[in-house]
Amino acid sequence: MDKLRIQGGHRLVGEIAISGAKNAALPILCACLLTADPVHLHNVPNLQDVRTMLALLGHMGVHIDLIAHTPGATGQTVTLQAQKLLELTAPYDRVKAMRASILVLGPLLARFGAARVSLPGGCAIGSRPVDQHIKGLCALGADIHLEHGYIEAHIPGAFPAGGNIYSTPTDNAKPIRLKGHRIIPDMITVTGTENILMAATLAEGETVIENAAREPEVTDLARFLVAMGARIEGIGTDCLVIQGVERLHGATYTIAPDRIEAGTFLCAVAATGGELTLRNVDPTSLDVVLDKLREAGLILEVGTDTIHAIMRDRPRAVSFRTSEYPAFPTDLQAQFMALNCVAEGQACVTETIFENRFMHVGELIRLGASIIIEGNKAWVTGMPFVSGANVMATDLRASAGLVITALAARGETTIDRIYHLDRGYDAMEKKLCAVGAQVERIGSMPTLSSPSIHEVARNEAHA
Numbered sequence: 001m002d003k004l005r006i007q008g009g010h011r012l013v014g015e016i017a018i019s020g021a022k023n024a025a026l027p028i029l030c031a032c033l034l035t036a037d038p039v040h041l042h043n044v045p046n047l048q049d050v051r052t053m054l055a056l057l058g059h060m061g062v063h064i065d066l067i068a069h070t071p072g073a074t075g076q077t078v079t080l081q082a083q084k085l086l087e088l089t090a091p092y093d094r095v096k097a098m099r100a101s102i103l104v105l106g107p108l109l110a111r112f113g114a115a116r117v118s119l120p121g122g123c124a125i126g127s128r129p130v131d132q133h134i135k136g137l138c139a140l141g142a143d144i145h146l147e148h149g150y151i152e153a154h155i156p157g158a159f160p161a162g163g164n165i166y167s168t169p170t171d172n173a174k175p176i177r178l179k180g181h182r183i184i185p186d187m188i189t190v191t192g193t194e195n196i197l198m199a200a201t202l203a204e205g206e207t208v209i210e211n212a213a214r215e216p217e218v219t220d221l222a223r224f225l226v227a228m229g230a231r232i233e234g235i236g237t238d239c240l241v242i243q244g245v246e247r248l249h250g251a252t253y254t255i256a257p258d259r260i261e262a263g264t265f266l267c268a269v270a271a272t273g274g275e276l277t278l279r280n281v282d283p284t285s286l287d288v289v290l291d292k293l294r295e296a297g298l299i300l301e302v303g304t305d306t307i308h309a310i311m312r313d314r315p316r317a318v319s320f321r322t323s324e325y326p327a328f329p330t331d332l333q334a335q336f337m338a339l340n341c342v343a344e345g346q347a348c349v350t351e352t353i354f355e356n357r358f359m360h361v362g363e364l365i366r367l368g369a370s371i372i373i374e375g376n377k378a379w380v381t382g383m384p385f386v387s388g389a390n391v392m393a394t395d396l397r398a399s400a401g402l403v404i405t406a407l408a409a410r411g412e413t414t415i416d417r418i419y420h421l422d423r424g425y426d427a428m429e430k431k432l433c434a435v436g437a438q439v440e441r442i443g444s445m446p447t448l449s450s451p452s453i454h455e456v457a458r459n460e461a462h463a
């Protein structure tokens with residue numbers, strides 16, 4: 001199992017190109033199931049969750065044709081075509097590897113009339129049920145029951161065509177479709193909104209999703225669906241209105257920049273000091289985050305797609321409360337907690353999205369942080385310094401928090417179970433080393449020789 005060895009105490013100076021957003025890429029890859037035509041995606045980040053999603057799509061029979069670096073662009077280009085599928089099932093082993101596999105449910109059901117998706121279990125950060133995905137799809141007319149750990153879904157009367165091959169029925173055999181409906185999820189859910197939105201694009205008539213998630217990743221998915229011919233109004237608001245169409249077509253699309261990756265590097269420079277320029281970033285998706293970083297003392301110059309950050313002094317501690325977009329993102333809670341560990345003053349961090357997202361606290365304390373947890377609040381007292389130690393990553397964003405603390409610590413830190421970090425960050429240690437950090441991967445699988453999306457997807461598609 002790979003580990004990261006970090007020598008702390010180096011200022012970060014230089015330029016980092018931000019990759020495409022993981023949480024936009026994952027639903028957009030699933031949306032390719034909604035059409036028989038090829039879909040071309042640019043700026044796809046090269047990270048484990050994307051490889052896992054491509055492997056799942058390849059397993060179902062999606063043809064993953066071309067994956068290449070686009071000259072002058074960041075990220076990778078992936079071409080997918082879901083003309084005919086061999087499987088309408090997302091099996092347990094794959095969903096267990098990545099909960100976002102649930103995002104195939106809406107598209108499969110809407111286009112093929114049936115889907116079988118393993119029910120994701122709980123995970124390290126919370127119980128994370130998917131009841132709102134199911135409720136929404138049932139409101140659109142799906143018949144869904146749970147059996148043997150699987151979500152068994154179909155549209156009554158729809159029998160997916162063709163023995164072992166599933167394809168869109170021809171014009172003379174019109175598909176039985178989901179039916180538009182008004183849906184109000186009990187709480188704001190990102191992937192829940194995405195699943196219902198994707199299903200609604202091919203439903204008959206109008207669907208209204210109220211209390212919809214407004215996260216930029218939902219917006220990016222909606223824009224991609226529009227590029228495929230979907231009719232969606234209210235994009236970026238909490239009320240999405242979808243007029244279902246009979247068919248969607250192929251599209252070419254560039255995945256939006258990852259706001260969480262950008263926020264992570266900004267927290268890193270705020271904790272270590274130095275001067276960083278982020279390229280290929282969308283500052284408009286980071287409003288609250290940039291305000292909090294200014295409060296912490298980071299000097300920011302914001303361009304259209306760049307952010308220049310200078311940190312000269314020790315940061316000031318900042319209190320915040322996670323909530324749905326446009327409020328402070330839970331996916332940056334651990335990174336800001338890391339910043340607070342070395343800041344001047346005391347801060348209160350309140351987590352309102354997930355019930356168990358303080359797993360990193362025990363490990364931060366091993367590095368010398370002073371943190372007290374009371375329910376969903378963590379009181380952090382900034383220390384003049386923290387010191388390197390052996391620690392263990394517990395989930396993706398917790399790993400990023402540990403990396404930031406280790407970069408600011410005196411001496412050497414070794415972070416175990418770094419596979420969590422690889423799930424969601426594209427070449428993080430390479431990017432950090434390029435701006436002066438001393439980060440070394442130790443273990444069996446160095447990043448540079450790890451399989452590219454290309455190799456994994458092709459192997460899967462042909463397995």
Ligand code: EPU
Nearest residue numbers: 023100128129130131132133188189190191192353354396
């Ligand atoms: N919830 C339910 N029932 C549902 C759906 C959600 O009770 O049917 C609850 C959840 O348990 C949670 C809250 O609603 O308490 C919000 O969860 P949400 O559904 O919004 O989370 P998600 O869609 O599973 C996505 C991101 C997460 C990010 C959250 C919140 C993807 C693939 N994942 O998860 O990203 O933390 O939204 O913004 O988009 C990460 O990248 O590290 C990550 C965990």
